[in-house]
Amino acid sequence: MKLLGLFRHAKSDWHDAKARDFDRGLNARGRKGAALMGRHIVEHGVKWEQIIASPAVRVAETIELAAKAAGREVPVIWDRRIYLASSVILTEVLHDLPDSVNKAMMVGHNPGLEDLIFDLVPDDGTCPLRAKVEDKFPTAAYAVLECDIDSWADLHDGCAKLVYLMRPRDLDPELGPEPADW
Structure with missing residues (x-):
């Protein structure tokens, strides 16, 4: 069994129309959401190994x-393949993880992260959390999947169960969707 965390970046700043997409930082709402979710992820209790x-x-x-915000130092492996990647590419990145890692978190972008959940978690009507993701996997959302595999190389469609989902708006209604978000 492997545990996979997915954390979408917080709300980005669109005010500088000349900035490359890659170079966009967070806006004020995003900074608040990132801090809130950082504290929550630690409180949730999973000790991410990678x-x-x-x-x-x-x-x-x-x-x-x-x-x-969580009071933690976080060693990160930066992988350019994750930037705006499809779920197929994200799966390939996860296949490269060493099997000594049992709890890995990926931090990235939509639609790739959302599509990865749809690919890994069967649409069999038994997971109410999947239905919430179908509604939207918003900025700074955090999901945890239990993957029924022994090796990351074996990660495949339908092998996971979505066991946890938290969105910033679930913790602070002020971080809920704005009319422009829809």
Whole structure:
């Protein structure tokens, strides 16, 4: 059994129209959400052995603010393949994890993270959390999947169960969707 955490970057800043997508940082709401979720992830209690993340600025800032709020130092493996990747590419990245790691968290972007949940968790009507992801896997959302595998190389469609989901708005209603989010 492997445990996979998925953490989407917090709300990014769209005010600088000239900035490359990769270079966009977080806005004020994103900074608040990242800190809130960082504290929550630690309180949730999973001790992540490996964190792999997109090197995009908004992801790096999310991790930095989450770790600072949680009072933790977080060693991260930055992997450019995660930046705006499809679920197929994300699965390939996870296949590369050493089997000595039993609890890995990936920090990245949608739609890849959301699609990864849809691919790994069967749509059999038994998972109410999957239905919430179908509604939306918003910025700074955190999900935990139990993967019925012994080796990361064996990660495949339908092998996981979504056992935990937390969105910033679940902890602070002010971080819920704004009309522009829909």
